[in-house]
Amino acid sequence: MGTSLRSGVFKKSNDGARLLITTIMGIVFGYFIGVSFPSVSLDKINLPSSLISSLDMAFNDDRRAVSRSFPENLGSSSTPLTPKIYVPTNPRGAESLPPGIVVSESDFYLRRLWGDPREDLRRKPKYLVTFTVGLEQKNNINAAVKKFSEDFQIMLFHYDGRTSEWDQFEWSQRAIHVSVRKQTKWWYAKRFLHPDVVAAYEYIFIWDEDLGVEHFNAEKYIELVKKHGLEISQPGLEPNNGLTWQMTKRRGDREVHKDTEEKPGWCSDPHLPPCAAFVEIMAPVFSREAWRCVWHMIQNDLVHGWGLDFALRRCVDPAHEKIGVVDSQWIVHQVIPSLGNQGESDNGKAPWKGVRDRCKSEWALFQDRLANADKAYFSQIEHR
Template sequence: MKTPSSDPMLSGSNNRPWLCIVVIAAPLIWAAYFFGSAVVVKEHKDRFVRWDMIETVQKGDISDHCRPRGREPLPKGVMVKTSNLELQPLWGPVIENNKQIGAERSLLTLAVGIKQKKVVNDIVRKFLRGNFTVMLFHYDGVVDEWKNLEWSSQVIHISAVNQTKWWFAKRFLHPDIVSEYEYIFLWDEDIGVENFDPTRYLMIVKDEGLEISQPALDTVKSDVHHLITARVSSSRVHRRMYKLRGQGRCDGHSTAPPCVGWVEMMVPVFSKAAWRCAWHMVQNDLIHAWGLDQLLGYCSQGDRTRKVGVVDSEYIVHLGLPTLGVIENNQTNSGSRLIDTRVNVRQRSFDEMQIFRQRWRDAVKEDQCWVDPYSTLKNGTPS
């Protein structure tokens, strides 16, 4: 029977090399295992951190204003945050124009019907000479009959039957689309421009610091509904009206619309900053925008008694022609006939105004962070 000392692996000088190998190898194996584990753990941790950072950015936890939500996967240099309404050729050399179109260009938009073709032609020709971009909103669905005008292919045509200019504006004049235009003219079609020059008008608006404005109305030839819009012949610009008798008195101490800080929704002109605000106030479903005029002063980028005004030296004629609500019916045996629904349109407009005013009151009540700069008015709304 062998004794333990007789085992050739454990006895004698011949076994010493094995012991040395074990003593030396054990720490090396342990070090390799430890280092390898550390590398694996670190790689896993780094991978986890990277995905965690991506997820954090996507969730908006990191405040990176250069990458608004939804644009996180894109490098900043390729993103184009705004656009414009300039037409581009289908062929020819590419002229890179991702930069702004120029600080001196403005935009005219008109809601038009084919029956006012002559009047619209006079307006568009005058504005195109002033280096304006022009967009026509066709509320009667007729587009082809404008093609014989020399400028037709130079302007943008959008058609939707029986929609108002405010319906079009909410959907096609988003602030990011029109941000490259200095001023946005949002006009009706029944306007005479014999005494109006858009270039001179903008010079006056800039000089006077008006963010929201309109040209005054010729009191002899125009259909004037609001006294503040009437032209003052001896004035360049006026910002308030005076009414010293009867209800709704206005004097030099008045601070609220319609005495001051007010323009008519027929021919408003907005700076791009004012339009960015006003666009958000336009309601998707209230297409006549009644009641909006009383609150536009909140978008005047300052004191509405100074930043909102009527330009007297460049004035227009409001022709007061029937447009929306007069429908031609071609289904009768005796030929076409006109159906006048303007009474219904007016009733809808009045109903929308009541709804809008209630929405404003509710919004003021619910928004605890909002501060009314015109707190002398109840709920910020004219009574």
């Protein structure tokens, strides 16, 4: 029994020794084989040129990718390589970014999905023209759009939700279309025309859909606005068509006017609305700088904009010099209550009556808010 055990142990020891010796000899043999061959490069191997090119491109692409991401990838998670950035003059929320990468403004330029971004734009429109539209007025809008050259970016706000039908017009392919049912142009303007979004445009037209433009030329209009220093303006209105303020009626003997005479008692100061510093909200045109102020005054819930025209003077100074009516480029207000028909009947009232009542109540609300804001501001100043 004891002899058998010793024999087994001895046999296992011999097997282990042979395995160790074999391993050592293999390592030594492999070493001498390796050093006996010269070093080999891809250049000395007769590989197809297309394969070598592919390998080289793949290597270089990887090397460039690593190089681009190199600064962000260095360091451990506990010791980041990039120093902490804080720039208080950056736009709110972007203080942690280096100023050189911050893009705080945008535009409505249409870009390609391919090619070099620097070659996307053949030209950049200088001005923005918006219409709030329903399909029933498509022919009128088509006539209006034709009055604007390629220097004007066209933008349509669709209150009836119908957009594809406009494709019959060639210009519609280049227009910006925004569709939200049963909303007004001031609702759209507040949400889609933020000053930083439209900062690329020198002037912004915010027009109704029921305007006749037979006697209007957009290029000449811009020339006159610049010539007379108007920051907020509108074309003159045909005086014999529809109700309008005296200030906005066209005068046939001049290019531009900035004041008027109204009924006795209507103007406490000849430099204040509605005798001066006043245009209506149906077809206003704003400079980029004036719009930045006006946009902030538009109330989110007061969608009709009534009362806004009397407050526009707060956004330019002196208002009676920088707000005016362009007489020689005039339009006709066709007075089509198309938006009123988007309302709903209430307590037996026709839809348009409900809309009109809302307009009047919004005017009163806006006046109250503005008066209260003034009061709060001046009260705060007095107690400093």
